[in-house]
Amino acid sequence: MSDKRDGRPEAAIPQRGDALWEWSVFWHSDQLQACLPEDSAVGDQNLHTTWRAFFDALPDGAEVLDLGTGNGGLATQAVAVSRTRATPFTIHGVDLADIAPAQFVSSAKDLLAGVVFHGRTSMQALPFADGKFDAVVSQYAIEYTNVESSLAEALRVLKVGGCFRFLVHADDGVLKQRCCLQASQAEHILKSDLFITTESLLHRLVEAETIRTGTKIAEAEEAIAASRVVFDNLEDRFAGDEDRSLVDNLFAAIRTLPGMRRSHSIATLVSMTEEIRLLLLAQSKRLNAMQDAALDIASLTEFASYIKALGGSQLELEQATTGTAANCVGHWLSGTKAAKAKGMQA
Numbered sequence: 001m002s003d004k005r006d007g008r009p010e011a012a013i014p015q016r017g018d019a020l021w022e023w024s025v026f027w028h029s030d031q032l033q034a035c036l037p038e039d040s041a042v043g044d045q046n047l048h049t050t051w052r053a054f055f056d057a058l059p060d061g062a063e064v065l066d067l068g069t070g071n072g073g074l075a076t077q078a079v080a081v082s083r084t085r086a087t088p089f090t091i092h093g094v095d096l097a098d099i100a101p102a103q104f105v106s107s108a109k110d111l112l113a114g115v116v117f118h119g120r121t122s123m124q125a126l127p128f129a130d131g132k133f134d135a136v137v138s139q140y141a142i143e144y145t146n147v148e149s150s151l152a153e154a155l156r157v158l159k160v161g162g163c164f165r166f167l168v169h170a171d172d173g174v175l176k177q178r179c180c181l182q183a184s185q186a187e188h189i190l191k192s193d194l195f196i197t198t199e200s201l202l203h204r205l206v207e208a209e210t211i212r213t214g215t216k217i218a219e220a221e222e223a224i225a226a227s228r229v230v231f232d233n234l235e236d237r238f239a240g241d242e243d244r245s246l247v248d249n250l251f252a253a254i255r256t257l258p259g260m261r262r263s264h265s266i267a268t269l270v271s272m273t274e275e276i277r278l279l280l281l282a283q284s285k286r287l288n289a290m291q292d293a294a295l296d297i298a299s300l301t302e303f304a305s306y307i308k309a310l311g312g313s314q315l316e317l318e319q320a321t322t323g324t325a326a327n328c329v330g331h332w333l334s335g336t337k338a339a340k341a342k343g344m345q346a
């Protein structure tokens with residue numbers, strides 16, 4: 001199969017139906033990490049400082065495991081600290097999605113080379129020996145899974161005396177708020193006629209230019225009008241929305257398609273329309289998963305009680321905040337693995 005379509009590289013949209021297809025789609029793009037808003041440089045810095053302190057406290061040569069690593073945004077922070085050590089850390093990152101950070105991420109290439117990635121690997125069945133790791137971490141990932149089994153695995157592979165730190169989504173945090181709005185925007189667009197009218201518009205425009213009859217030109221004009229109505233209705237629907245990033249990016253992508261008809265075949269334009277729809281579908285699935293994953297106080301308490309039952313001790317729970325407004329972006333859960341799990345026989 002050719003890897004080019006009209007001079008355009010074949011899009012790398014993973015196979016639908018695969019486990020966590022929606023995340024594989026995301027990680028097959030040039031993104032180092034997920035969830036944090038693009039404009040959250042300050043918040044990101046707050047989180048970065050906390051992670052830095054955690055990795056700084058690890059011994060030389062520590063073995064570190066990042067659960068739900070994605071494209072390795074958190075793991076690379078461990079690599080940066082490791083480089084200051086006489087004996088570097090060994091850092092593993094697991095993710096159930098189809099990840100290939102070296103192939104898709106253009107930034108941090110050097111740091112990414114310091115991580116051993118394990119794609120298509122569930123954190124609920126880790127391929128590591130008991131007590132292998134000095135530290136187990138997760139950033140916005142463990143709460144997406146069956147927490148009871150993921151925590152059991154995390155504590156199993158952690159050494160006695162080893163430490164863990166998890167950053168989890170908060171049910172009342174700003175990330176979830178943003179997620180809810182974008183999820184409803186995505187759902188509304190997916191249910192609208194946007195993609196059907198765009199495809200029809202592309203066909204009618206190409207036909208009108210190829211078969212220059214009055215009928216074909218009139219059909220093209222009708223298709224332009226129909227497309228305008230769909231856009232106007234959607235614009236009305238999203239007019240008051242505080243965050244328009246999803247809508248604006250999507251509309252911009254769709255609006256460039258007609259202008260590409262002289263350099264691309266109709267078949268390519270139609271498949272590009274379908275790709276945009278699939279990307280939106282994947283985004284919608286991720287946004288819904290994030291909403292389901294966010295922990296309220298009751299589930300956070302349950303989460304902490306699982307850790308205690310598995311031998312976690314010195315448990316600390318604190319809110320993660322961003323910037324001067326101290327917006328909540330999640331909860332930190334940290335602690336160590338005690339010598340013996342509660343209820344274990346000597």
Ligand SMILES: C[S@@+](CC[C@H](N)C(=O)[O-])C[C@H]1O[C@@H](n2cnc3c(N)ncnc32)[C@H](O)[C@@H]1O
Pocket residue numbers: 020023024032033034035067068069070071072073074094095096097121122123124138139140141142144145146
């Ligand atoms: C919100 S992303 C976070 C990624 C990364 N930690 C970051 O901060 O950028 C959640 C990740 O958890 C992964 N995930 C979900 N369920 C999983 C499972 N059972 N085992 C391993 N990874 C899983 C997803 O594929 C996704 O990459």
